[in-house]
Amino acid sequence: MAKEFTNSPKSNLKFRSRSSKNGDNNGGGFDKQERGKMGSSKKFTKEKTPFRANPLKVSSLESNKKKFGDKRKKFEDFSGKSSKKSDSNFDKKSNKGEKKHFRMNTVKDSSFETGKKNFGDKRNNFEEGSSKVPFLNSEKKFWFKKKNVEDDSVEAKPKKKKRVIKIDRYDFSNKRLDDGNVLNEITNQQKKKKEEQKEDVEKVELSMNAQFRAIQPSPSIFTFVEDNLLGRRRDIDLRRAGYNTELSWPLDNIPFSTSTERERIEESVFRNKLEFFAAAKVSSSFPPPDLPEIAFAGRSNVGKSSLLNSLTRQWGVVRTSDKPGHTQTINFFNLGKKLNLVDLPGYGFAYAKEEVKEAWEDLVKEYVSTRIGLKRVCLLIDTKWGMKPRDIELVHLMERYQTKYQIVLTKTDTVFPLDVARRAMQIEETLKQHKSIVQPVMMVSSRSGAGIRSLRTALGKIARFVKP
Numbered sequence: 153m154a155k156e157f158t159n160s161p162k163s164n165l166k167f168r169s170r171s172s173k174n175g176d177n178n179g180g181g182f183d184k185q186e187r188g189k190m191g192s193s194k195k196f197t198k199e200k201t202p203f204r205a206n207p208l209k210v211s212s213l214e215s216n217k218k219k220f221g222d223k224r225k226k227f228e229d230f231s232g233k234s235s236k237k238s239d240s241n242f243d244k245k246s247n248k249g250e251k252k253h254f255r256m257n258t259v260k261d262s263s264f265e266t267g268k269k270n271f272g273d274k275r276n277n278f279e280e281g282s283s284k285v286p287f288l289n290s291e292k293k294f295w296f297k298k299k300n301v302e303d304d305s306v307e308a309k310p311k312k313k314k315r316v317i318k319i320d321r322y323d324f325s326n327k328r329l330d331d332g333n334v335l336n337e338i339t340n341q342q343k344k345k346k347e348e349q350k351e352d353v354e355k356v357e358l359s360m361n362a363q364f365r366a367i368q369p370s371p372s373i374f375t376f377v378e379d380n381l382l383g384r385r386r387d388i389d390l391r392r393a394g395y396n397t398e399l400s401w402p403l404d405n406i407p408f409s410t411s412t413e414r415e416r417i418e419e420s421v422f423r424n425k426l427e428f429f430a431a432a433k434v435s436s437s438f439p440p441p442d443l444p445e446i447a448f449a450g451r452s453n454v455g456k457s458s459l460l461n462s463l464t465r466q467w468g469v470v471r472t473s474d475k476p477g478h479t480q481t482i483n484f485f486n487l488g489k490k491l492n493l494v495d496l497p498g499y500g501f502a503y504a505k506e507e508v509k510e511a512w513e514d515l516v517k518e519y520v521s522t523r524i525g526l527k528r529v530c531l532l533i534d535t536k537w538g539m540k541p542r543d544i545e546l547v548h549l550m551e552r553y554q555t556k557y558q559i560v561l562t563k564t565d566t567v568f569p570l571d572v573a574r575r576a577m578q579i580e581e582t583l584k585q586h587k588s589i590v591q592p593v594m595m596v597s598s599r600s601g602a603g604i605r606s607l608r609t610a611l612g613k614i615a616r617f618v619k620p
């Protein structure tokens with residue numbers, strides 16, 4: 153049904169409140185639908201006692217009326233046909249006896265005219281037969297049709313491919329660095345890398361361990377280990393073998409021990425009194441080479457000084473310490489005017505400045521390569537860790553200068569007997585091509601005294617062939 157908007161106070165208020173609710177700005181509160189209706193069939197009638205909410209609107213209406221009112225009258229008078237048309241359009245209310253009409257919008261009016269041309273007689277027919285608004289109906293139909301056509305076209309058209317954007321996870325050039333996610337990604341990647349590196353290191357270590365475990369010691373080495381009670385042993389095993397386990401090693405300071413003590417020193421040369429007689433920081437302060445010398449070389453803390461004490465059973469003559477780098481000079485000891493024992497400063501890890509350590513190393517190298525009267529260098533290797541690059545470096549140096557050297561595995565009491573045998577086997581295998589090496593590899597523990605007797609025997613031979 154065609155609605156009528158009268159300027160009655162009630163209707164006006166209603167209208168305003170609805171438009172303001174919707175927040176619509178279409179022509180001072182008219183929504184689109186209402187406008188369409190208005191353009192097609194609605195009339196704005198002016199009541200006798202109008203109430204105008206908006207004085208501006210009223211003034212504009214009045215001015216419109218002034219502008220077009222007279223012209224329209226003239227036009228109606230001039231052409232009856234056109235006036236009829238205009239009546240059918242605008243003067244629908246004329247049937248109800250209202251006198252004055254005015255247009256709200258001239259543009260709408262013209263569009264209405266064109267609409268009328270298009271729909272022409274049909275509309276008139278409809279108006280006669282039906283009370284519904286024909287233009288609206290036709291518009292609705294048109295809209296439905298349009299929708300259907302759109303649906304068809306959607307079905308007919310091939311589906312558009314989705315645009316896939318590939319993102320490079322490692323490309324941060326286009327991202328803000330202060331973005332938390334990006335930072336998280338970076339830290340995650342760094343963590344992953346570190347873990348991978350750790351795994352790689354572990355793999356290498358594992359493979360080295362696996363290689364070590366695969367070593368099969370020769371029967372001669374293994375029997376030597378067992379005979380000398382080398383390696384970590386239970387007290388009961390040591391007692392059964394005749395050792396007095398109640399004697400701690402510093403108390404075992406008896407050069408001429410009897411069977412009731414731990415072990416008798418059979419090699420006479422080592423029963424002699426051990427006397428310190430020279431220390432050298434530079435090669436120029438080395439003492440004259442009167443007696444044959446046996447030097448003890450090796451990394452810091454490997455147990456050089458302890459071995460000297462253990463060999464002679466004269467604890468305290470050679471100072472020892474659990475702090476690496478304790479011995480900082482080349483110390484010369486005389487043993488019964490038959491043999492000189494030389495305690496060398498350690499190389500590698502030590503609590504000392506780099507320059508100082510380098511100076512020690514150079515001094516040791518100079519000593520082992522140039523010292524006249526040096527009969528043997530005992531190269532001490534920690535049984536647990538094996539040979540390190542600095543040890544190999546020294547070996548090469550001694551090979552070059554044809555200095556006789558013998559490998560002595562120390563601290564054998566810290567590992568299992570089988571591992572002692574494996575380590576000895578491993579070193580023998582790696583150095584078997586070398587010419588200046590004196591076989592076999594010796595294995596000792598200054599703490600338990602295991603293997604010391606065998607080392608005395610091996611070193612005692614050097615003193616025996618020395619002419620007085």
Ligand SMILES: Nc1nc2c(ncn2[C@@H]2O[C@H](COP(=O)(O)OP(=O)(O)OP(=O)(O)O)[C@@H](O)[C@H]2O)c(=O)[nH]1
Binds near residue numbers: 454459479
């Ligand atoms: N378990 C065990 N510990 C030992 C053995 N020999 C030495 N040690 C210990 O190893 C540490 C270092 O001993 P040192 O004789 O001073 O070693 P070093 O090679 O002279 O050390 P630097 O003088 O620094 O080159 C000391 O705490 C000793 O008690 C051993 O056979 N077994």
Ligand SMILES: [Mg+2]
Binds near residue numbers: 456471472478479
């Ligand atoms: Mg020392």
